[in-house]
Amino acid sequence: MLDTLLLSRIQFAANISFHILFPTITIALAWFLVFFKVRYDQTQHPVWLRAYRFWVKIFALTFALGVVSGITMSFQFGTNWPGFMEKVGNIAGPLLGYEVLTAFFMEATFLGVMLFGMKRVSPRIHTLSTVIVAIGTSLSAFWILSLNSWMQTPTGFEIRDGVVFPTDWFLVIFNPSFPYRLAHMLLASGLTASFLIAGVSSYRLLRGDDKKAPHLTLKVSLTVAMLLAPLQMFVGDLHGLNTFEHQPQKVAAMEGIWETEQGADMLLFAIPNEKTRSNEYEVAIPNLASWILTHEKNGTIRGLNEFKDATPPVKPVFFGFRIMVGMGMLMIAIAVYFRISLWRHNTLASWQLKTLVAMSFSGWVATLAGWYVTEIGRQPYLVSGVLRIEDAVTQVASDNVLISLIAYLTVYVLLLIAYVRTLFYTADKSVEVEEYQKTSIEENVYA
Amino acid sequence: MLDAQMLSFIYASLMALAILLYAVLDGYDLGVGILLPTDNEEHADTMIASIGPFWDANETWLVLAVGLALIAFPVAHSMILQALYLPITVMLIGLILRGVAFDFRAKAKIKRKSMWNQLFKIGSIISAFTQGYMLGLYVMSFEQSALAIVFACLSGVGVVAAYALIGAAWLILKTEGKLQQQAIAWCQIATRMAFFGVVAVSAINPIINHSVYARWFESDILLLLLPMPIICLCMFVLLDRVLSKLKVHPDVGSWLPFLISCMIFILCFFGLLYSFYPYVVPGKLTIFEALAAPESLRFLFYGVVVVVPTILAYTAFSYRVFWGKVQPLSYY
Numbered sequence: 001m002l003d004t005l006l007l008s009r010i011q012f013a014a015n016i017s018f019h020i021l022f023p024t025i026t027i028a029l030a031w032f033l034v035f036f037k038v039r040y041d042q043t044q045h046p047v048w049l050r051a052y053r054f055w056v057k058i059f060a061l062t063f064a065l066g067v068v069s070g071i072t073m074s075f076q077f078g079t080n081w082p083g084f085m086e087k088v089g090n091i092a093g094p095l096l097g098y099e100v101l102t103a104f105f106m107e108a109t110f111l112g113v114m115l116f117g118m119k120r121v122s123p124r125i126h127t128l129s130t131v132i133v134a135i136g137t138s139l140s141a142f143w144i145l146s147l148n149s150w151m152q153t154p155t156g157f158e159i160r161d162g163v164v165f166p167t168d169w170f171l172v173i174f175n176p177s178f179p180y181r182l183a184h185m186l187l188a189s190g191l192t193a194s195f196l197i198a199g200v201s202s203y204r205l206l207r208g209d210d211k212k213a214p215h216l217t218l219k220v221s222l223t224v225a226m227l228l229a230p231l232q233m234f235v236g237d238l239h240g241l242n243t244f245e246h247q248p249q250k251v252a253a254m255e256g257i258w259e260t261e262q263g264a265d266m267l268l269f270a271i272p273n274e275k276t277r278s279n280e281y282e283v284a285i286p287n288l289a290s291w292i293l294t295h296e297k298n299g300t301i302r303g304l305n306e307f308k309d310a311t312p313p314v315k316p317v318f319f320g321f322r323i324m325v326g327m328g329m330l331m332i333a334i335a336v337y338f339r340i341s342l343w344r345h346n347t348l349a350s351w352q353l354k355t356l357v358a359m360s361f362s363g364w365v366a367t368l369a370g371w372y373v374t375e376i377g378r379q380p381y382l383v384s385g386v387l388r389i390e391d392a393v394t395q396v397a398s399d400n401v402l403i404s405l406i407a408y409l410t411v412y413v414l415l416l417i418a419y420v421r422t423l424f425y426t427a428d429k430s431v432e433v434e435e436y437q438k439t440s441i442e443e444n445v446y447a
Numbered sequence: 448m449l450d451a452q453m454l455s456f457i458y459a460s461l462m463a464l465a466i467l468l469y470a471v472l473d474g475y476d477l478g479v480g481i482l483l484p485t486d487n488e489e490h491a492d493t494m495i496a497s498i499g500p501f502w503d504a505n506e507t508w509l510v511l512a513v514g515l516a517l518i519a520f521p522v523a524h525s526m527i528l529q530a531l532y533l534p535i536t537v538m539l540i541g542l543i544l545r546g547v548a549f550d551f552r553a554k555a556k557i558k559r560k561s562m563w564n565q566l567f568k569i570g571s572i573i574s575a576f577t578q579g580y581m582l583g584l585y586v587m588s589f590e591q592s593a594l595a596i597v598f599a600c601l602s603g604v605g606v607v608a609a610y611a612l613i614g615a616a617w618l619i620l621k622t623e624g625k626l627q628q629q630a631i632a633w634c635q636i637a638t639r640m641a642f643f644g645v646v647a648v649s650a651i652n653p654i655i656n657h658s659v660y661a662r663w664f665e666s667d668i669l670l671l672l673l674p675m676p677i678i679c680l681c682m683f684v685l686l687d688r689v690l691s692k693l694k695v696h697p698d699v700g701s702w703l704p705f706l707i708s709c710m711i712f713i714l715c716f717f718g719l720l721y722s723f724y725p726y727v728v729p730g731k732l733t734i735f736e737a738l739a740a741p742e743s744l745r746f747l748f749y750g751v752v753v754v755v756p757t758i759l760a761y762t763a764f765s766y767r768v769f770w771g772k773v774q775p776l777s778y779y
Binding site: 057060061063064065067068069070071072074075077078079082085086089090091093094096097098100101102104105106108109110111112113115116117120121163165166169394395396400401403404407408411415418421422425426 | 499500501503504506507509510511513514515516517518519521522524525527528529532533535536537539540542543544546547549550551554555556739740742743744746747750751754755758761762765768769
């Protein structure tokens with residue numbers, strides 16, 4: 001019953017879900033570190049260095065988890081999805097190659113200087129190394145999202161003898177969904193890192209840490225979250241419109257629209273039933289879906305009935321979308337409200353700090369939900385209209401895939417527990433560390 | 448100008464370079480992991496500090512090597528990776544454990560530190576052994592026989608010994624005092640083990656692999672080939688002498704064991720390369736048959752020409768920054 005195809009899919013989903021948790025943090029955390037370091041260079045105030053030193057430890061740990069889980073990904077193409085490279089390797093290969101060449105080596109090498117070289121190089125070179133690491137993490141996002149977007153909305157290619165060949169690299173790289181997906185993912189990373197910093201800083205404050213650094217990082221992260229969260233809603237909307245244009249079946253699944261309709265309602269809640277091809281327990285706002293997607297009250301939205309042999313599974317896409325949007329709304333509300341509180345009272349109430357601790361990994365939830373929407377929404381294709389999932393899978397015996405799946409899952413669960421515990425343990429340890437100069441903490445800390 | 452034949456050659460050379468650099472660079476940091484003492488916290492800290500700034504970039508050469516196989520020779524890539532499915536899984540889990548233990552051991556609770564140290568050591572041994580095991584299966588053309596598995600295990604032990612050798616040589620270069628003396632002792636043992644490993648694999652390989660035998664012993668250029676194993680042999684002898692000298696004068700030429708180890712790695716690597724070229728899957732597929740679309744490889748080639756020298760330059764920069772004897776790791 002558990003065949004190689006299903007097991008390979010579960011394994012790839014597990015691998016990539018585990019992997020994306022860590023780059024989602026490091027892509028933006030690297031830029032936070034750049035900010036802390038540059039502010040330290042400018043002001044020479046030790047609080048910035050404190051903030052840098054605390055978060056560089058978290059960065060190192062997170063980065064290591066991202067690296068090792070990423071190496072696993074690079075082998076999966078060959079071990080489990082050989083048909084992918086045989087069919088579209090001429091496109092995917094160079095994009096992956098550029099990611100390794102322009103991003104991986106750069107971030108890995110300068111990470112060494114950034115983490116351990118502060119005493120060995122000049123401050124200028126050290127800050128530069130931090131900037132290069134940040135550029136490297138963003139560059140790797142650029143290449144991998146270009147490839148992912150090409151798999152969603154492929155352009156710039158032709159098929160000869162059943163194999164895909166590139167015809168225009170510009171169209172391949174800057175395919176229609178790429179700019180939106182890249183912006184959406186970078187902002188998601190910014191929000192994930194912001195809420196993580198806010199959560200861990202709040203945790204330190206709740207534990208009685210009276211140093212200035214957690215106050216400062218709380219303030220910086222909430223400011224960034226307040227700016228990025230509404231922007232993310234705007235970009236997400238644009239991304240949705242782009243999907244509506246290029247992958248209407250995905251939008252139909254997201255909105256739970258079974259039959260093509262005019263003036264479609266927006267479903268706040270429902271349970272899609274794939275057997276009866278209808279929704280149960282609908283809670284809806286009339287005409288809103290049509291208005292958002294077509295900017296007309298009675299605009300037409302094509303339903304799943306129009307994509308008979310190529311419809312994605314509806315439930316995960318439908319619910320994933322609602323979890324992502326719901327979490328996004330919550331993040332906007334919390335970021336704006338708490339940042340204003342902080343501005344008015346210069347501190348947060350205990351319940352607010354606790355809320356932020358609870359929201360530490362909210363970015364993970366929203367990001368994973370969003371990725372499930374877009375990836376499951378692409379099914380049954382691996383590359384839209386070009387390659388179906390079942391044509392790419394490996395010949396390896398299902399027993400072997402089952403063994404590797406169990407091994408990976410065990411390791412991932414244990415590592416995830418160890419990661420979260422170590423994160424808060426590092427925060428605990430920093431609470432006990434002495435303030436740099438107990439006497440002069442009042443001066444110009446927020447400069 | 449860049450026709451398919453030329454591109455095959457260029458990408459095969461690049462892949463060979465990436466594999467060789469991986470074996471040497473990740474070889475020494477996996478070697479340090481293999482040697483990690485579980486009863487001496489201070490030595491363990493210093494040893495891990497010596498590889499701290501480098502291990503991550505070192506491992507990236509593996510990603511590049513696999514990536515190049517994927518990009519330039521996709522059919523060969525999927526044949527090899529499917530044939531090695533389970534060993535690859537085990538190797539990856541070893542690499543995961545090793546990579547994360549490096550960070551967790553410094554950040555987790557003190558009482559858990561020794562557990563992470565052990566995972567670091569175990570992960571390193573697993574990764575090294577499976578790499579050797581896969582090399583053995585590759586040499587045996589992925590044959591499914593008891594003989595092939597025995598040979599692969601032998602090759603696995605050989606690679607563990609070889610990584611321990613270069614790891615110990617790295618420690619001789621980077622450490623002082625007691626730990627350096629310890630590293631010299633480790634290096635002496637590893638030299639002997641690696642020597643027997645190399646001799647055994649080199650002797651058995653042509654005996655059970657007829658095409659390899661023909662390559663070497665029915666060749667017109669046997670006389671030109673002969674220096675390769677002879678120099679390799681001399682290197683082992685030289686290394687043994689150097690180590691004896693270092694025991695007494697640890698400050699004179701502490702870089703020599705690492706250099707000689709690199710030479711041994713390079714010679715063994717070229718020996719293997721010569722045994723199989725131009726096959727990328729032994730006996731089945733040559734680099735010319737397996738090549739991907741030339742237009743894709745040309746597109747990547749422009750990047751390679753610019754980027755690979757840049758990578759080598761900043762790698763050199765990073766080694767210069769952390770030049771000299773190792774100091775305790777600290778995030779500032």
